[in-house]
Amino acid sequence: MSENSDEELDRSYPVEDWQIQALREKGHVTLRGVLSPELLAAFGSEISRVVEEHNRDALPMEIRSSYGKSFIQMANLWQRSEVVKRFSLNRRCAEIAARLMGCSGVRMWHDQALFKEPGGGITSWHCDQFFWPMSSERSVTAWIPLQATPLEMGPVYFADRSHTEDYGRNMGISDEGEVRIGAAISDAELDCEPKPFDLGDVSFHSGWTMHRAEENRTGEMRGVMTIIYMDAEMRLAPPANPFQEHDRKTWCPGIEVGELMASSLNPVLFSD
Secondary structure: OOHHHHHHHHOOOOOOHHHHHHHHHHOEEEEOOOOOHHHHHHHHHHHHHHHHHOOOOOOOHHHOOHHHHHOEEEEOHHHOOHHHHHHHOOHHHHHHHHHHHOOOEEEEEEEEEEEEOOOOOOEEEEOHHHHOOEOOOOEEEEEEEOOOEOHHHOOEEEOOOOOOOOOOOOOOOOHHHHHHHHHHHHHOOOOOOOOOEOOOOEEEEEOOOOEEEOOOOOOOOEOEEEEEEEEOOOEEOOOOOHHHHHHHHHHOOOOOOOOEOOOOOOOEEEEO
């Protein structure tokens, strides 16, 4: 990567008060022009290469489960490529996450590529923190499209204020969750309007915010990189379900319940 890319990833982005308020009140906010098209092209090609290299045994679309049709999912790419590591551990996005949450510092939980193939199905309603054994709500995911993402490509969208109440926090990504969470959101009359992403836009959403994505109705891959941040003072909570037990062992090895989530996989990425 060029020196310009390194400089951009280390440079602060001016987070405004209304953006902090939007995350607090709505549970999500989309920031414009966070990353340059040139930087995303450079790092996106390597992210795509890693995903393709490690996804050679995917089942044909027609025989996959609903979950399997949602996206190609691959986590901790930063451990598979030094180039991706530079992107995933960048200071710019980590500082944004800290400012939005009001934390003095943030750690990496993990990164995750979410590639929705041409013809890929919906990503059903869910909230991320269902999967994570965290002791507080101070987590946020940066959703970073690697191309301009029109509505036809299935961008993520959110149910406003869904992080403040339980609309199905005990449900994972599933057909049942799509129906039950969708009905709860509809009954509560929460706003949830899909919007396109320009190249360089990055959304940040809280761990309890319900979100969804439509099918990819284009002939192109929808490449997205996500980086999940947590308060640098986050402590490990007792796992509440088998998914959380899995994530405890996978993303926080060697850490006991009640301890700081500070394993070798959880470096501090920004601190005041």
